Amino acid sequence: MTIAEDVKAERAALTDSLIESGPSAPTACGGWTALHLAAHLAGEERYGGVTTFIARSLVRRGVSVSGTPKMVDTALRREQRHGFAAVIDRLRRPMPRLLLQPTVAPLALFEYWTHHEDLVGFDNDAHAVPVTLTEVIPLVLRYQVKKLPVGVRVTVGTSDGGRRWSVGPASGPEVLLGGSAPDLVRWLSGRRAAGEITMAGPSTAVQELRAFGGRV
Numbered sequence: 001m002t003i004a005e006d007v008k009a010e011r012a013a014l015t016d017s018l019i020e021s022g023p024s025a026p027t028a029c030g031g032w033t034a035l036h037l038a039a040h041l042a043g044e045e046r047y048g049g050v051t052t053f054i055a056r057s058l059v060r061r062g063v064s065v066s067g068t069p070k071m072v073d074t075a076l077r078r079e080q081r082h083g084f085a086a087v088i089d090r091l092r093r094p095m096p097r098l099l100l101q102p103t104v105a106p107l108a109l110f111e112y113w114t115h116h117e118d119l120v121g122f123d124n125d126a127h128a129v130p131v132t133l134t135e136v137i138p139l140v141l142r143y144q145v146k147k148l149p150v151g152v153r154v155t156v157g158t159s160d161g162g163r164r165w166s167v168g169p170a171s172g173p174e175v176l177l178g179g180s181a182p183d184l185v186r187w188l189s190g191r192r193a194a195g196e197i198t199m200a201g202p203s204t205a206v207q208e209l210r211a212f213g214g215r216v
Helices: 003-021 034-044 046-060 069-080 084-092 105-120 131-143 181-188 203-210
Strands: 153-158 164-167 174-179 198-200
Touching: 003 034, 003 084, 003 105, 003 131, 034 046, 034 069, 034 084, 034 105, 046 105, 046 131, 105 131, 105 181, 131 153, 131 164, 131 181, 153 181, 174 181, 174 203, 198 203
Parallel strands: 153 174
Antiparallel strands: 153 164, 174 198
């Protein structure tokens, strides 16, 4: 499957899980319920996804883009006012084509996949891990670069011996960070990993990296 196909499949699966859970179901997004989560996702697709496309294009370049608590609250209330059924109906419609563009599709997959897990948990066998989730790793790594230890080169690699990505200075201490693709996505986004995240390098640099907790 292409990443665009994985995005659409994950969005559809998340919508089904939202329906099954019901609007008052708790999530791992602080005090958000399933209704809040559904409203958040529907809001990102408003206006054909233009605003979200612009924001994600900046994120792809490593720019941190986040709304103020007041802006987030206002957006949620706007989407919730028509009720859970109406929000779900919007998520059942075709996804804005703009958000499936190759430049931002990995971030769309990140959004749906991580929020799906926020709803159902990572020990749910019904929540599959798409092969293209690997494409999310370098984008989240670049997004978090300013929160990683200063002066340390962080090289991330999947435990299956696949691809590697690095950020930080070419010289100086280096920490090798390893794990499965889903666990690396979880850890880099400030979520708890299901398996082991390995770190190898100078002890001081490793200790600094272990203190990382950048939530996305």
